[in-house]
Amino acid sequence: MITVHHLNNSRSQRILWLLEELGIDYEIKHYVRDPDTLLAPPELRAVHPLGKSPVITDGGITIAESGAIIEYLVDHYGNGRLIPPAGSPERLRYTYWLHFAEGSAMPPLLLQLVFDRIAAAPLPFFAKPIARRIAAKVKRSFIEPNLARHLSYMESELEAHEWFAGAHFCAADIQMSFPVEVSRARAGLDNSCPRLMRFLARIHARPAYQRALIKGGPYALTA
Ligand SMILES: N[C@@H](CCC(=O)N[C@@H](CS)C(=O)NCC(=O)O)C(=O)O
Secondary structure, three states: OOEEEEOOOOOOHHHHHHHHHHHHOOOEEEEEOOOOOOOOOOOHHHOOOOOOOOOEEOEEEEEHHHHHHHHHHHHHOOOOOOOOOOOHHHHHHHHHHHHHHHHHHHHHHHHHHHHHHHHHHOOOOOOOOHHHHHHHHHHHHHHHHHHHHHHHHHHHHHHHOOOOOOOOHHHHHHHHHHHHHHHHOOOOOOOOOOHHHHHHHHHOOOHHHHHHHHHHOOOOOOO
């Protein structure tokens, strides 16, 4: 039996969704973030030393990293579903987007969250303006240009292709859902990127996505 170690409002929502798409039996162990630090509770470190979510166990093995988990589940339980045929151009795009989501799209989104928290942190009065100025400078010079470039790049890719890898929905779209949802929730994704907005509407309408939401509990990134 597969166990998903699921943290609320997190990337592990994608894994529940993938399992629902594949129709595989699984169980969920729920973990709740610390409301102040947003960190996972220490119990998660008993499952994997980094204590991050998602992590799954399947029989005797433990797998972390969303991309690795998605590859494992599609390879072992997919029977060819949700992955383009080996050797096709779509397969290369599948691999690319599977890596792009965590390797390129997420870092500036995470930096934005960190620098917003620095700017809003309760600091002594003399340190506050300095912290705010540094945060604003990093955001203006590095984070925001990267976020804008990523959004327009992803939008243009969905102009050329129906889904991220090509004509068909696949597991790369599941992996890409998180950065696109985070972009919508807090990085300015709006109707000026109609293809990305359509992508969100289409994935949110999928019955498997909705089943995963019910099973996963509160998930605040669906706006
Ligand atoms: N690249 C990793 C990122 C894992 C990660 O940072 N997960 C976040 C949840 S979205 C987490 O566990 N945060 C809580 C913590 O760091 O304590 C993946 O895709 O699995």
